Amino acid sequence: MSRAKPVFGNNKELTLIVNSVYDVTEFDYKGELDFDSKINIDGFQQFIAYNKKMLEIxxxxxxxxxxxxxxxxxxETGTGKEVLAKLIHSLSKRKNKPFIKVNCAAIPENLIETELFGYEPGAFTGASPRGKKGFFEIANNSTLFLDEIGELPLNTQAKLLQVLQDKKFTKVGSPKxxxxxxxxxAATNRKLEEMMEKNLFRQDLYYRLNVxxxxxxxxxxxxxxxxxxxxYIVQRMNNKYGFEKTLSRELIEFFKLLPWxxxxxxxxxxxxxxxxxxPRKEITKEDFLKLERTKKSEINPKQLISDCEKEVLLKLLSSSKSMRDMANKLGVSKATVIRKLKQYNISVHK
Incomplete structure (x- = not known):
């Protein structure tokens, strides 16, 4: 087993990382670990890593x-991309400034430009008379985390490229x-190389981001x-709910066999x-299997709709020439198709 521990000086700057390697045959695991490999200093983000590849990262x-x-x-979704982004910020010279996160998939396509770059007073109907700062202006001298970067529309991609190249941008409604x-x-669970081949993601932007x-x-x-x-999750939940529960050895070993x-x-x-x-203090493999059986036996209308949507998308994906062709067949916008494919973790290999 190997693990890493960051060492910080008096000024809280990262001085070095100590890597330790242990022969696990020497240990009799009792269900308690000291988490030296967690980075948790003055708000530093926790990132548990004993795996060799993760320690290298x-x-x-x-x-x-x-x-x-x-x-x-x-x-993939859930691998800790945002946590790693926060860790990078926490170790950087910008750590005393706010970490600004933008979920590109959560902002409607018609609002993404004004959210990122802001707008001048009266720039459009319904605009605030005071105007608005965009995320780039808010994140000045700090870190801007663009999550789900693959969901950015092409016209916004062009403006983002300009900022990356020139460190300058214009607000909506202003030439200044x-x-x-x-x-x-930036972060994504999408295959940006495949999106470039389909002209869904700008090649020049990709190379600017992929430094x-x-x-x-x-x-x-x-x-x-x-x-x-x-x-660690059990300990955190125990503290949150006042429990004193553990996972059985058999259950933990079973977890290692699952695809997650x-x-x-x-x-x-x-x-x-x-x-x-x-209700018991020790959670067993049988408890987990019983919970899974219960989930499968429940009839969930929302799940049935989701399953049908996913099946339709998979069938159309193989018979459509492009995302736009697929959208036309469904009678929805291309952005909706892309959002649904992401929602159901459907990879586009065409």
């Missing part, structure tokens, strides 16, 4: 955090250039992290549900 992050180069974090000093960290690429592995490839992460398509987020959801539902 954290070591890499400790170096690149000190520069202002743009970072592109990729990985505003200069900003912002570090960009420092970090690809987070899914939980199923981090089997040695499942136990410490599970233990939702990754850490799914693991956390499952553990919280077990702790709340099961």
């Amino acid at each position: 954290l070591d890499f992050v400790s170096h690149i955090a000190l520069v202002d180069s743009t970072v592109l974090i990729t990985g 250039l505003i200069e900003v000093d912002v570090r960009i960290i 420092i690429p970090i690809d987070l592995p899914p939980l199923r490839e981090r089997l040695d992290d499942i136990e410490p992460i599970s233990t 398509k939702g990754n850490i987020r799914e693991l956390e959801n499952v553990i919280e549900k077990l702790l709340v539902v099961v």
Whole structure:
């Protein structure tokens, strides 16, 4: 087993990272771990990592955090992209400024430009008479985290490219250039290379964003992290709800056999549900299997609708020439199709 511990000087600057390697045959695990590999100093984000690849990523992050180069974090949903972005900010020279997060998928297409870049008073019907600062202006001298960057419409991608190149932008309704000093960290669970081939993502923007690429592995490839992460989640939930519960050895080993398509987020959801539902102090594998059987036996109308939507999307995906063709067949906008594909974690390989 290996783990890393950051060491900070008196000024709270990262001085070095100590990597330790242990022969696990020497340990008799009792269900309690001291989480030296958690970074939790004055608000530093927690990131539990015993897995070799994850420790290499954290070591890499400790170096690149000190520069202002743009970072592109990729990985499946629930792998910890936002947590890693916050860690980079916390280790950077910008750490005393707010970490600004924008979920590009959550902002309607017709509002994304004004949200990112702001607008002048009276720029359009319904605009505030005071105007509005955009996220880039708010994040000046700090870090701007653009989550779900693959959902940005093409016209906004062009303006984002301008900011990355020139460090300047214009508000909606104004010709005046505003200069900003912002570090960009972008994240996506989409395959941007495939989106470029379909002209859904600008190639020049991709190369501007992909200066420092970090690809987070899914939980199923981090089997040695499942136990410490599970233990940490249990401890946190125990503190939250006043429980004194544990997971059985058999259950933890069983967790290592599961695919965890939702990754850490799914693991956390499952553990919280077990702790709340099961009345006993020790949660067993049988408790988990019983919970899964109950879930499958329940008839959920929303789930039935979701299953039907997903089936239709999968069938149309194989018979459509493009996203626009698919949208036309469904009678919806292309943005809706893209959002639904993301919602159901459907990869586009065409």
